[in-house]
Amino acid sequence: MNFVNSCPFVNLCREMQKETVLVIGACGQLGTELTEALRGIYGENHVVASDVKKSDNDVFQTGPFEVLDILDKPKLQEILEQYKPTQVYHLAALLSATAEKMPEFAWKLNMDGLFHLLDAARDMGIVKKVYWPSSIAAFGPNTTRINTPQYGAMDPTTVYGISKLAGELYAQYYFNRWGVDTRSLRYPGLIGYKSAPGGGTTDYAVAIYHDALTTGKHHCFLKPGTVLPMLYMPDALKATLDIMHAPAEKVKIRTSYNLAGMSFGPEEITAAIQKHIPSFSSTYEPDYRQAIADSWPAVIDDSRAREDWGWKPDYDLDRMTADMLDNLRRMGFRIDS
Ligand code: SER
Numbered sequence: 001m002n003f004v005n006s007c008p009f010v011n012l013c014r015e016m017q018k019e020t021v022l023v024i025g026a027c028g029q030l031g032t033e034l035t036e037a038l039r040g041i042y043g044e045n046h047v048v049a050s051d052v053k054k055s056d057n058d059v060f061q062t063g064p065f066e067v068l069d070i071l072d073k074p075k076l077q078e079i080l081e082q083y084k085p086t087q088v089y090h091l092a093a094l095l096s097a098t099a100e101k102m103p104e105f106a107w108k109l110n111m112d113g114l115f116h117l118l119d120a121a122r123d124m125g126i127v128k129k130v131y132w133p134s135s136i137a138a139f140g141p142n143t144t145r146i147n148t149p150q151y152g153a154m155d156p157t158t159v160y161g162i163s164k165l166a167g168e169l170y171a172q173y174y175f176n177r178w179g180v181d182t183r184s185l186r187y188p189g190l191i192g193y194k195s196a197p198g199g200g201t202t203d204y205a206v207a208i209y210h211d212a213l214t215t216g217k218h219h220c221f222l223k224p225g226t227v228l229p230m231l232y233m234p235d236a237l238k239a240t241l242d243i244m245h246a247p248a249e250k251v252k253i254r255t256s257y258n259l260a261g262m263s264f265g266p267e268e269i270t271a272a273i274q275k276h277i278p279s280f281s282s283t284y285e286p287d288y289r290q291a292i293a294d295s296w297p298a299v300i301d302d303s304r305a306r307e308d309w310g311w312k313p314d315y316d317l318d319r320m321t322a323d324m325l326d327n328l329r330r331m332g333f334r335i336d337s
Pocket of ligand 1: 095096097134135188189190200
């Protein structure tokens with residue numbers, strides 16, 4: 001897919017193509033695909049990938065890669081001095097389920113990491129634009145669960161969600177007070193075939209496709225009826241790239257935008273897979289992640305993203321399912337493989 005030509009802000013996107021971009025947390029589920037997409041737009045040598053450890057995914061074997069622990073502020077500054085990126089995508093974080101196992105470290109990583117970057121953007125005069133993801137985890141049990149509005153009760157119950165809500169407010173604060181051009185999306189669960197997720201409550205919706213093609217059975221850690229908002233990776237990439245290429249005046253929300261693609265429970269994704277693999281089945285055994293899922297919205301109202309910078313997803317559950325299964329099969333996932 002050619003992101004430049006299909007970008008609603010194609011002219012600005014073309015102008016920005018001369019810039020250098022840094023991706024922090026590049027080896028994660030989103031980072032891997034985003035790095036690949038950014039290299040398609042900006043060229044391999046203009047997209048610096050960084051993470052605590054280099055992954056052996058092909059995308060990192062070409063173009064610059066730096067080992068960076070985002071808690072190491074001097075190293076971040078050194079990388080910024082060396083490559084002079086004008087845009088940074090900061091994706092390094094512990095996700096909801098892992099963060100509950102080590103809450104103190106999760107808070108440190110998620111918050112200090114963000115501060116290191118925001119401070120560098122404010123103080124060094126190199127970085128002009130910062131992308132940092134928030135999440136549906138920023139909502140909580142008193143949030144309206146159906147058509148969750150952009151503004152409403154936000155009372156996250158997980159350390160991950162608390163860090164996202166605090167981070168949203170700080171991103172807005174740095175924008176208002178020091179003019180750091182911060183942009184953010186509240187991602188729902190992200191589903192893709194190219195790279196594995198790690199430590200999220202929504203991750204079952206990726207594993208289920210792998211299971212469908214290998215063992216033919218999925219053992220789900222959530223119970224039927226647990227409806228959560230989800231987004232297919234090509235849509236997540238489109239939204240992320242579009243908000244970063246939008247003219248500043250169109251980005252009217254500087255905390256984080258609600259964003260949605262589809263909503264379903266584990267039994268619905270099972271049924272969608274059964275249309276392709278009738279023998280596939282799921283069993284259910286909820287664990288500690290059920291309480292996390294129960295505190296999150298089921299259906300998100302993303303009308304502000306649609307109005308302000310033209311967001312519209314392309315994939316629903318059936319279209320995503322067909323595409324996931326095709327691609328995983330192409331990659332060699334087979335029953336008994
Ligand atoms: N996918 C994330 C998680 O489950 C939500 O942001 O933690």
